[in-house]
């Protein structure tokens with residue numbers, strides 16, 4: 001392998017104990033994600049995308065198998081290291097935006113920097129720069145409730161990039177947006193991936209995402225169905241459309 | 242892998258303060274029972290302080306006024322205490338108040354599940370979530386107790402000037418009353434803190450996924 005694996009999972013399974021029986025959601029996912037690429041995890045609703053997202057993001061523990069971020073087994077990390085990983089190494093984008101409702105756009109963007117120990121002035125400067133990048137610098141003082149869904153998701157993109165993470169994880173980032181706004185967010189993510197060389201991993205069932213992806217991982221019933229590279233995609237997209 | 246450093250204290254206070262201001266109504270609900278309980282505590286004690294001031298002042302007619310108002314003063318007594326019934330009532334009101342705070346704070350935590358989960362995803366340590374809720378409780382406790390103490394002192398002055406007469410203003414024990422109020426404010430802050438401990442620990446211990454899953 002010539003390129004650096006930023007994320008690697010080995011035979012990850014996840015079961016939920018539902019009292020009477022256990023629900024096996026992930027049934028053995030092994031994948032390697034190379035630095036700097038734009039990856040889409042595609043699959044129907046309920047196929048286990050969000051569950052996989054939580055495993056890769058260090059938000060939940062697999063039932064068996066291992067997740068490596070930058071070749072570090074995240075199950076071995078203590079609370080402080082895990083917090084550092086979530087804070088500096090990974091940026092999260094959610095379907096429901098999840099901005100802190102009592103904070104302004106700028107405060108939302110600077111919060112991860114504050115957690116990461118960045119000084120106030122520096123955080124504000126960088127926060128404004130990021131808001132400019134997503135085209136919302138004139139709205140820096142607005143609360144989330146005063147912004148549209150698309151604008152909130154832009155703020156969330158800026159927040160995800162706050163600590164210059166190596167990985168941005170996005171779970172259905174366009175799921176709560178209309179067609180045009182969703183496309184804007186996809187374009188924005190693509191731009192970030194090209195300009196900042198950040199690895200983007202996006203769980204989605206939005207086929208618009210296919211156009212910008214370097215690689216698509218198809219999930220079905222908790223297993224990897226197939227993995228397609230950019231050049232193979234054009235052919236299969238033709239058959240979908 | 243590097244480790245996360247702790248957030249500076251001043252920044253935590255800033256975030257806590259912002260959070261209270263933005264949720265003013267919610268904070269008001271949480272604090273109301275505390276305001277009333279501290280007001281009652283302060284009222285009972287200040288009334289006694291004033292009666293004691295009158296007794297110690299020894300001005301003409303003060304003994305008559307006290308007896309007429311129903312105080313049980315033996316001739317030659319040097320101080321008046323609160324009745325057992327009053328102490329019991331104060332204790333009960335404080336107890337009810339703590340239960341009320343725990344209840345209100347548990348609701349506040351539930352409303353903020355998603356926010357807490359998001360903060361954890363952004364790198365907040367359990368400690369920070371705990372500290373945030375405790376700081377909010379102390380600030381709410383202080384402001385609420387201050388209002389309660391003021392209310393209690395005013396009510397005490399009003400009721401004693403009605404029952405004992407304006408004679409009380411000649412021997413008002415200012416220092417003692419100030420001390421009583423300060424003590425009541427201290428107790429208020431402590432109760433507010435006591436009431437938030439369990440909800441705050443619940444919030445801090447939550448795994449980020451659990452927090453995100455709720456109310457989807």
Ligand SMILES: Nc1ncnc2c1ncn2[C@@H]1O[C@H](COP(=O)(O)OP(=O)(O)O)[C@@H](O)[C@H]1O
Nearest residue numbers: 016023025043044045046047048049050051052
């Ligand atoms: N905490 C949980 N407890 C029980 N079942 C869960 C839990 N989380 C997810 N599931 C189940 O796992 C399956 C996959 O969910 P999810 O990963 O959210 O799918 P997707 O994101 O692809 O729509 C669903 O059937 C869902 O009901």
Ligand SMILES: [Mg+2]
Nearest residue numbers: 049050171172
């Ligand atoms: Mg999902």
